Amino acid sequence: MEKSRKFLAGAVTLMSAFVLGACGAGEGETATTEESSSGEATGEAVDITFWHAMNGPHQETITKLTDAFNESQDLYVVEEQNQGDYNTLQQKIMASGVSGDLPTMAQLTPGNVPDLAENNLLVPLTDMLVSDSGFTQEALDDIYEGFLSSSTYNEELYAMPFSKSTRVMYFNQDILDEYGVEIPTTWEEVESLGEQMVAAGDEAVALGLENGYEMEYETLARQNGAEFINGETMTTDIGGEESVEALTLLMDLIDQGYARTAGEDGFFSGPFGRGESALYIGSSAGLAHVVPVAEENGINWSTAELPAYNDTQLTLFAGNDLGVFSSATEEEQQAAIAFMAFLLEPENTATWAIETGYVPIRRSALEVEEYKTYLEENPRAQAANLELEYGMSSPSFAGSGEYRNNLLETLDSVLVNNADIQESLTQLEETTQAILDENN
Numbered sequence: 001m002e003k004s005r006k007f008l009a010g011a012v013t014l015m016s017a018f019v020l021g022a023c024g025a026g027e028g029e030t031a032t033t034e035e036s037s038s039g040e041a042t043g044e045a046v047d048i049t050f051w052h053a054m055n056g057p058h059q060e061t062i063t064k065l066t067d068a069f070n071e072s073q074d075l076y077v078v079e080e081q082n083q084g085d086y087n088t089l090q091q092k093i094m095a096s097g098v099s100g101d102l103p104t105m106a107q108l109t110p111g112n113v114p115d116l117a118e119n120n121l122l123v124p125l126t127d128m129l130v131s132d133s134g135f136t137q138e139a140l141d142d143i144y145e146g147f148l149s150s151s152t153y154n155e156e157l158y159a160m161p162f163s164k165s166t167r168v169m170y171f172n173q174d175i176l177d178e179y180g181v182e183i184p185t186t187w188e189e190v191e192s193l194g195e196q197m198v199a200a201g202d203e204a205v206a207l208g209l210e211n212g213y214e215m216e217y218e219t220l221a222r223q224n225g226a227e228f229i230n231g232e233t234m235t236t237d238i239g240g241e242e243s244v245e246a247l248t249l250l251m252d253l254i255d256q257g258y259a260r261t262a263g264e265d266g267f268f269s270g271p272f273g274r275g276e277s278a279l280y281i282g283s284s285a286g287l288a289h290v291v292p293v294a295e296e297n298g299i300n301w302s303t304a305e306l307p308a309y310n311d312t313q314l315t316l317f318a319g320n321d322l323g324v325f326s327s328a329t330e331e332e333q334q335a336a337i338a339f340m341a342f343l344l345e346p347e348n349t350a351t352w353a354i355e356t357g358y359v360p361i362r363r364s365a366l367e368v369e370e371y372k373t374y375l376e377e378n379p380r381a382q383a384a385n386l387e388l389e390y391g392m393s394s395p396s397f398a399g400s401g402e403y404r405n406n407l408l409e410t411l412d413s414v415l416v417n418n419a420d421i422q423e424s425l426t427q428l429e430e431t432t433q434a435i436l437d438e439n440n
Contacts, residue, residue, distance in 0.1 A: 046335045048104035048328070050080045053089040053320075054163075057288075061355040069342045075133065076335035086320075097121050102325040105336040108159050109320055110150040114398040116323065117158045118439075123324045123333055124156040134337040139344070142362040149231075150393035151321045159321035160340045163358050165285040166315045166391050167215055168383045169307065173300045175204060175278040184279065187220070187249065187309045193278060194258025207259035208268035208277035213250065214407055215316050216281055218394065220246035223309035229403075231395025234436045239422070239429030246309075247421050251414060261415070275299055281306065283318060284384035285357045303383040315387045316394060319358065350374075359384050399439035406431050 054062045059082055066080045081103070083089040090112060096102045097119065108116070116122045129135045143161065151159035171183055179197065184190045194206035209216055221228050226242035227235070237243060253259035260277075262268040272280035273293025284303070294301050306315050322343075324336040342348060346364040350371035353360045365371055366385060375382055397403075410428045413419040 045075060045077045046331045047077045047079065048332050048335045048339070050078050050336075050339070051083050051089060051092070051103045051106040052080060053083060053086045053107055055082065055085070058163075058356050061352060065343060065348055065352065066339075068348075069339055072342065073338075076338055078335070078339050100327065102327050104328045104332045105322060105324045105339070107162065107320045108151070108323045110159070110393065110396050111400040111404065113151045113158050113321070113323065114153045114396050114400065114440075117153050117156070118398050121326055122158045123326050123328070124158055125160065125324065125337070126157045128333065128337060129157075129160075129341075131334065131337065133334060133341070135341045135344075139341065139362070142346075142364050143344070144361065144363065144388050144391070146317050146388075146391045146393055147361055149395070150317060151323070151396060153396050153398075159323040160344070161361050162320060162322045162340075162343060163285075163352075163356070164317055164319035164361060165283045165358055166317060166384045166387045167219065167281055167306055168284045168303045168315075168387070169305065170272055170280040170282065170290060170301060170303050172272070172275060172278050173302065175275075179278075183304045184307050185305075187307045190279065190307055191253065191258060194253060194256065197278065198257045204275060205258060205260050205277050206279060207253060208272050208280040209250075209259060209261045210267055210282055211262050212408065213261060214404075214411055215318065217247055217250060217411065219306065219314055219316055220249060220309055222392075223312040223314050225310065225312075229395055229397070229432070229436070231397065234397065234440045236429055236432045236436065238432060239426035244422050244425055247411075247414065247425065249309075251421065254415070269293065272301075273297060273299060284359060284381075285319070287357045287380060301380075303380050305383050305386055313387075313390050315391045317391050353381075357381075359388060363388075397436060397440050399435040403432050403435050406435075 050066070052062060062080055066078050070077055083092050086109070089107065090109065093102070093106055093108070093112070097116065102121065113122065117124070129140060130137055147161035147164055148157065150161060151157060169184075176183065179193060181189070181193055181196075184193060190207055197204065197206050218228055221243040224242040224246050226240060226246065227237050228243065229236045229238070250259070254261070262271060265271055267286070267289065268277070268280045268282060269286050269289040270293055271277060273290050274297050287303070290301070305313065322340055324333050328336065343352070344361050346362055346368050347370070349361045350365040350368040352358060353365070354371060354374045360366060360371065375385070406428060410424050414421055414424050
């Protein structure tokens, strides 16, 4: 019981750190499942429930794909249920995990997966995926490795990638033209642009960052050679020289007026769309948030790959996965895997990417004619796809919620209170290593 209470408290604290975008309200329907007292299917189609946090246009697309799956075969029926936003969804999962009233499957943040797995609430998928109604080995091999690693814990795959994004660099072409510079491809070029804009007394900054800039910090640290957190050895070098240099670079850009965070706006899509920065690093799934603001303000903009540091290209993947709960019957578990396989078919993951702004999960989706046409007509979506081959996921580990809270507190202290970077990261390394040692 003590472990369950610790799981519930710890898992709930990590939710806010993984919310990468705002969603509107939506409603779903309640599923019913006909089973015998032994839990076996009665011979009719196996009904399963799917909880998610997709709202607005995202809700419309997941409903369309779910309906298409149900119409494609007569063995399974999926009833998708919107649970509100990501925070609400994860809170309901945690509460249902304690009460024993979980759905068949749900959208999960990778950070939650280890805690759910440790408490035997998730089905390990590694040996279940390849089946007549599930995936082929060829299909699994077609998935970008960086996505699969996000929910691998103790060498077992506990969830499948679904709604995934990368970090990209948005750029204001008119500002770049004004200063006669090309799209920056290195952090040194970002700094040089900042110098020019400050010297010119420009009210806009060179670079905009989200208030939660932890992904940019980790990206820079890894580009600089830091392991940050090693998912295999469960060790960290966050307090090391490479990591300290990365955070120092970011703070120097802000201190010199070359960069700023979003402040009261929360996310920088709004300020960038109003022309308040030449560049902005954010989620590729944020395209839809930039478009209306930029159109209203007549901004000439597009996206590019993240700038390299020390000649190293790297972007971090973010987003959510799909997990199956161990309370489901074997028939329900197989139905969930069949649904996952359907969602990740090249045409379907391409449709999901086109209609939501997320990226395709499989390489072959880039060859789907509809998606190729989409990229030709929407070049702003190209940068995220170019990054897929070298993108990576931060490792999953038990206790990641506590770690994430400590990381955010440390970065906030450095930014707002001018805390010493070396001392702050050394302390963060010590607390992080303690979390890794205690939980993994």
